[in-house]
Amino acid sequence: MKILFLSFTLLFFFTPNDTLTGRWESRPSEKGNVTGVFFKPDHSLEGYVNKKPFTTGTYDFDPKDSIISFVDNGCNGVRAVYKILFFSNSDSLRFRAISDSCTERKNGMERLILGRVK
Amino acid sequence: MIFMKKRFIISAIITITAFAFVQSTVITNGPAAKATLGRLLFSDPILSKDHTISCASCHKPRFAFADTSAVSKGVAGKKGTRNTPTAMNLLLSNSFFWDGRAGTLEEQALAPIENPKEMNLSLDEALHRLKDNEKYNGYFKEIFNSEPTKENLGAAIAAFERTLETSDSPFDNWKFSNDSTAVSSAVRRGFVVFNAKGKCVQCHFGADLTANEFRNIGLFNGKNLDDSGRSVITGKAGDIGKFKTPSLRNIAITAPYMHNGLFKTLEQVIDFYNDTKKIVPNAINKDSLLEKPLGLTKQEKTDLKAFLISLTDKRFRN
Numbered sequence: 001m002k003i004l005f006l007s008f009t010l011l012f013f014f015t016p017n018d019t020l021t022g023r024w025e026s027r028p029s030e031k032g033n034v035t036g037v038f039f040k041p042d043h044s045l046e047g048y049v050n051k052k053p054f055t056t057g058t059y060d061f062d063p064k065d066s067i068i069s070f071v072d073n074g075c076n077g078v079r080a081v082y083k084i085l086f087f088s089n090s091d092s093l094r095f096r097a098i099s100d101s102c103t104e105r106k107n108g109m110e111r112l113i114l115g116r117v118k
Numbered sequence: 119m120i121f122m123k124k125r126f127i128i129s130a131i132i133t134i135t136a137f138a139f140v141q142s143t144v145i146t147n148g149p150a151a152k153a154t155l156g157r158l159l160f161s162d163p164i165l166s167k168d169h170t171i172s173c174a175s176c177h178k179p180r181f182a183f184a185d186t187s188a189v190s191k192g193v194a195g196k197k198g199t200r201n202t203p204t205a206m207n208l209l210l211s212n213s214f215f216w217d218g219r220a221g222t223l224e225e226q227a228l229a230p231i232e233n234p235k236e237m238n239l240s241l242d243e244a245l246h247r248l249k250d251n252e253k254y255n256g257y258f259k260e261i262f263n264s265e266p267t268k269e270n271l272g273a274a275i276a277a278f279e280r281t282l283e284t285s286d287s288p289f290d291n292w293k294f295s296n297d298s299t300a301v302s303s304a305v306r307r308g309f310v311v312f313n314a315k316g317k318c319v320q321c322h323f324g325a326d327l328t329a330n331e332f333r334n335i336g337l338f339n340g341k342n343l344d345d346s347g348r349s350v351i352t353g354k355a356g357d358i359g360k361f362k363t364p365s366l367r368n369i370a371i372t373a374p375y376m377h378n379g380l381f382k383t384l385e386q387v388i389d390f391y392n393d394t395k396k397i398v399p400n401a402i403n404k405d406s407l408l409e410k411p412l413g414l415t416k417q418e419k420t421d422l423k424a425f426l427i428s429l430t431d432k433r434f435r436n
Binding site for chain 1 (some may be wrong): 209210283285289290293294296313319320323324327328
């Protein structure tokens with residue numbers, strides 16, 4: 001019984017409890033650049049272009065409303081809140097800003113369309 | 119008769135092998151072929167007036183395609199005025215040279231050929247030489263379906279430069295590949311300093327650790343430091359002393375540093391940023407970001423250096 005309880009507890013903590021955890025990438029742009037984000041289970045995130053890390057931060061995701069709140073190292077610690085719009089059986093996503101005062105990041109985020117890396 | 123037959127078979131094998139070898143080394147059409155031609159041109163002194171200098175003379179492959187001198191020497195030993203920047207990791211750049219005077223890599227690739235202090239060869243003469251050269255003329259015809267022109271010469275060299283991307287450093291392995299063993303704890307601490315107390319990330323943000331902006335870091339005083347940088351291109355007084363923020367990829371092997379090669383070591387660079395006034399007290403138009411000393415401790419400086427070294431690609435690590 002103890003083992004069963006422990007298993008359930010471990011499953012609860014280590015199974016991705018949302019549709020976001022994992023690696024997501026864009027299609028190659030006209031110039032061939034691929035942008036990606038790795039949402040880690042420990043609530044840290046890594047953004048990259050062509051396998052080169054360009055941003056790092058932490059996030060919280062509310063799967064009920066598909067709302068992500070995060071800070072990264074690119075915008076002076078300014079927190080951003082976005083609604084994630086999942087589509088294609090939750091295999092693709094895009095971001096819609098709820099609040100982000102960092103204009104450059106906002107412009108980049110709203111252009112992104114990412115697909116789950118399998 | 120048997121002997122003749124054997125000789126025939128051996129000759130046939132040699133011929134087929136030679137043909138296959140030639141086929142495999144011939145430049146064929148496509149982006150890779152452009153880059154292959156670009157690689158040949160990059161290392162060929164044919165593009166300098168006295169046939170002594172190639173792009174690779176200053177953009178040394180061993181040193182991440184940068185130079186080890188503060189300023190490079192061109193034809194007839196003429197000294198340039200700025201430090202040779204790395205020719206690597208330019209794919210995401212949108213301006214080139216320290217002052218950003220070129221808007222494309224194609225444009226950038228041609229400029230040193232004509233620069234009197236670098237290769238000092240007119241483009242007309244360069245094209246003339248390439249047309250007269252049976253090998254190059256053939257390659258250009260095969261790849262571009264045209265004889266050498268200014269446009270396809272720039273395109274070939276730029277195509278080669280676009281292949282010079284690096285993304286296999288310990289930092290990449292830590293962050294992209296999620297390999298927590300790729301870096302030391304000093305590197306991790308250094309990355310924290312980079313993002314916070316050191317303020318480095320404010321200019322060196324991005325996949326190549328540059329925001330590709332122009333900044334005046336306090337190395338212009340109108341006296342002994344009189345390179346006005348970006349303002350020569352834009353004509354704006356506010357751009358005096360501004361230079362393009364360079365990528366930090368492979369920075370550990372591209373000394374000396376800054377647009378004038380002023381600092382020989384990463385320690386000197388870190389000490390400068392820690393308190394710019396100490397090194398250049400009378401700087402003009404300096405970025406407000408660097409107004410106050412950073413106040414880094416000895417340990418923080420050591421950690422920051424460890425982080426910078428972790429940006430060295432595997433191909434350059436012993």
